[in-house]
Amino acid sequence: MARISNVDLEVGRAGANEFARVRFRVxxxxxxxxxxxxxxxxxxxxERDGARDTYLAHDPDLFAAQLPRGTRDDxxxxxxxxxxxxxxxxxxxxxxxxxxxxGDRENGNEEYIAMVSAYPDIRGDTxxxxxxxxxxx
Numbered sequence: 001m002a003r004i005s006n007v008d009l010e011v012g013r014a015g016a017n018e019f020a021r022v023r024f025r026v027x028x029x030x031x032x033x034x035x036x037x038x039x040x041x042x043x044x045x046x047e048r049d050g051a052r053d054t055y056l057a058h059d060p061d062l063f064a065a066q067l068p069r070g071t072r073d074d075x076x077x078x079x080x081x082x083x084x085x086x087x088x089x090x091x092x093x094x095x096x097x098x099x100x101x102x103g104d105r106e107n108g109n110e111e112y113i114a115m116v117s118a119y120p121d122i123r124g125d126t127x128x129x130x131x132x133x134x135x136x137x
Contacts (some may be wrong), residue, residue, distance in 0.1 A: 001117045002039055002125055003027045009114040009129035013136055020045045021097040022079050022114045022129060028086040036085050043079040048111040080081040102136055108134045
């Protein structure tokens with residue numbers, strides 16, 4: 001089954017634009033390479049308000065169901081949604097950057113985390129990025 005690794009999140013400001021960037025790798029098994037199985041890969045950006053919620057990422061149509069713990073985390077937005085195939089390679093590296101308008105959300109340092117998921121025809125995998133503190137004010 002495909003595995004997601006090397007998930008790295010960056011959040012910041014470039015000139016007048018605020019952005020989020022996530023880099024990660026989707027690693028394929030030998031049989032996935034032989035069958036060239038397509039995977040739906042998506043990444044979402046969350047702001048952590050309190051205790052981290054628990055996520056059930058089991059249905060690509062539902063994204064991730066949240067089981068709130070304390071104050072619910074806020075979904076900032078989708079960073080990526082795409083189909084990838086091994087095409088004979090052992091892994092595919094993705095580097096996704098998206099501009100955001102964080103607006104009133106920013107009031108000093110905030111904690112962000114990206115959730116990256118891969119859904120093949122038969123099974124999926126999810127990994128969280130590192131959590132960072134970013135002052136965009």
